Amino acid sequence: MFEFYDVKYKDVLDLPKLEIKQEEITTFIGASGSGKTTILRMLNKLISPTQGRIIFNGTDLRQINSVAHRRTVSMLSQSPAIFDGSIRDNLNVGLRFQERELARDKDLNHILEQVKLNKPLEASANTLSGGEKQRLALGRILLLNSKVYLLDEPSSALDDETEEMIIQMLTEHVKREKKTIVMVTHSKAIAEKYSDTIIEISKGRCLTWRCNDERNN
Numbered sequence: 414m415f416e417f418y419d420v421k422y423k424d425v426l427d428l429p430k431l432e433i434k435q436e437e438i439t440t441f442i443g444a445s446g447s448g449k450t451t452i453l454r455m456l457n458k459l460i461s462p463t464q465g466r467i468i469f470n471g472t473d474l475r476q477i478n479s480v481a482h483r484r485t486v487s488m489l490s491q492s493p494a495i496f497d498g499s500i501r502d503n504l505n506v507g508l509r510f511q512e513r514e515l516a517r518d519k520d521l522n523h524i525l526e527q528v529k530l531n532k533p534l535e536a537s538a539n540t541l542s543g544g545e546k547q548r549l550a551l552g553r554i555l556l557l558n559s560k561v562y563l564l565d566e567p568s569s570a571l572d573d574e575t576e577e578m579i580i581q582m583l584t585e586h587v588k589r590e591k592k593t594i595v596m597v598t599h600s601k602a603i604a605e606k607y608s609d610t611i612i613e614i615s616k617g618r619c620l621t622w623r624c625n626d627e628r629n630n
């Protein structure tokens with residue numbers, strides 16, 4: 414799905430070769446500042462490599478329109494914006510931004526169930542806790558129903574039990590719907606348990622690459 418060839422980003426990343434496979438859960442792990450978020454930002458075309466190229470389904474990312482790309486590839490950032498308004502408005506904002514039809518309350522409530530957020534749609538999003546806001550933002554992304562989700566620490570503000578429930582829901586969802594997840598997590602346990610492929614980044618380089626528990630390099 415994504416192939417990196419001699420990709421560099423300033424002096425932050427140096428990735429001679431990297432592949433992210435379709436319909437898999439690929440997880441990046443590594444120390445703070447190692448370059449994980451920068452990789453996700455490149456996959457979403459928020460930034461471009463300063464050298465080398467990234468191929469997405471056979472086409473150089475430089476040739477793909479950014480807005481069109483982001484309809485296929487949605488990103489949940491580490492600190493997503495929750496604006497002053499209802500949970501309903503905050504869930505629908507991604508669809509509104511993409512000029513798509515807004516979701517019906519039935520579908521919004523289903524999404525809230527999926528992200529384990531037991532709140533009415535009219536409730537103010539501002540009064541939610543940090544972990545609840547994180548789940549709301551995840552719900553907003555799921556509503557977009559994209560082929561690829563880029564998730565930057567999607568469960569960092571959650572307690573262990575909720576984290577496990579959310580990641581389990583996500584993995585079941587992507588397997589059932591044949592979607593692709595590229596995720597960053599601080600939790601090696603979560604990475605080991607739920608990923609098809611784990612890529613460890615250290616100081617902008619790919620340190621280890623493990624598929625189904627086999628170290629390839």
Ligand SMILES: Nc1ncnc2c1ncn2[C@@H]1O[C@H](COP(=O)(O)OP(=O)(O)OP(=O)(O)O)[C@@H](O)[C@H]1O
Nearest residue numbers: 423425443444445446447448449450451452491597
């Ligand atoms: N546009 C930029 N120009 C220059 N340096 C940058 C740019 N963006 C990020 N960096 C630097 O690149 C390094 C990697 O940042 P990145 O956010 O990718 O790390 P990370 O592995 O996601 O860290 P964390 O786990 O703390 O979120 C950091 O030192 C950061 O300051």
